[in-house]
Amino acid sequence: NKVFIPEVFFTNDCLTGEDVVKSTRVLGDLDGVFQDKEAYGKMNKEQAVYHVSSYLPVLENTPGGLFMGITTLYPGKVGQEYFMTKGHFHSNSDRAEFYWGVEGEGFLILMDERRNVWAERMFPGSLHYIPGKVAHRVANTGYQKLVFSACWPSDAGHDYATIADAGFARRLVDVNGVPTLV
Numbered sequence: 001n002k003v004f005i006p007e008v009f010f011t012n013d014c015l016t017g018e019d020v021v022k023s024t025r026v027l028g029d030l031d032g033v034f035q036d037k038e039a040y041g042k043m044n045k046e047q048a049v050y051h052v053s054s055y056l057p058v059l060e061n062t063p064g065g066l067f068m069g070i071t072t073l074y075p076g077k078v079g080q081e082y083f084m085t086k087g088h089f090h091s092n093s094d095r096a097e098f099y100w101g102v103e104g105e106g107f108l109i110l111m112d113e114r115r116n117v118w119a120e121r122m123f124p125g126s127l128h129y130i131p132g133k134v135a136h137r138v139a140n141t142g143y144q145k146l147v148f149s150a151c152w153p154s155d156a157g158h159d160y161a162t163i164a165d166a167g168f169a170r171r172l173v174d175v176n177g178v179p180t181l182v
């Protein structure tokens with residue numbers, strides 16, 4: 001009667017264990033992402049914007065497998081635009097994904113291939129189904145860290161280039177204290 005102990009553990013904002021990959025995006029990694037170049041230019045490029053810890057139990061591109069990640073996105077703004085993730089389509093474009101809110105508050109910003117943009121409010125317990133062919137990025141609109149988790153197919157892949165080239169068609173900015181898509 002063996003009792004097996006899992007190899008990966010999660011706290012509220014991080015995964016820990018073997019096969020967990022951790023990465024950090026500092027402001028300097030997000031050159032070209034925010035609209036206000038002047039405000040961006042004056043900020044400390046070493047400042048962390050978000051951390052991701054991902055559990056990759058199978059090799060990238062394995063058909064039928066799943067990955068899981070936890071992202072911690074710090075509060076902050078570049079000019080009037082909230083700190084946000086880079087955002088991406090999936091390389092295998094029809095692959096879907098779940099995001100769910102764990103801590104803090106913000107918005108999931110979504111864009112389809114026709115460049116229609118909409119947003120869903122994220123909060124602890126919010127669940128978000130991101131269909132295939134829909135780009136996704138998250139903005140922290142609160143004053144504390146925003147933690148969310150994600151589960152995606154191991155053969156989804158990340159296509160950052162399309163967003164790096166053309167961006168999202170709308171941005172989430174602070175208009176008189178109200179998060180507004182413009």
Ligand code: PA5
Pocket residue numbers: 052069070071085086087088097136137150152158
């Ligand atoms: O797989 C996902 O969609 C997430 O784990 C993201 O990779 C994570 O939130 C970081 O965002 P991005 O990959 O857009 O920098």
Ligand code: NI
Pocket residue numbers: 088089090097136152
């Ligand atoms: Ni994704």
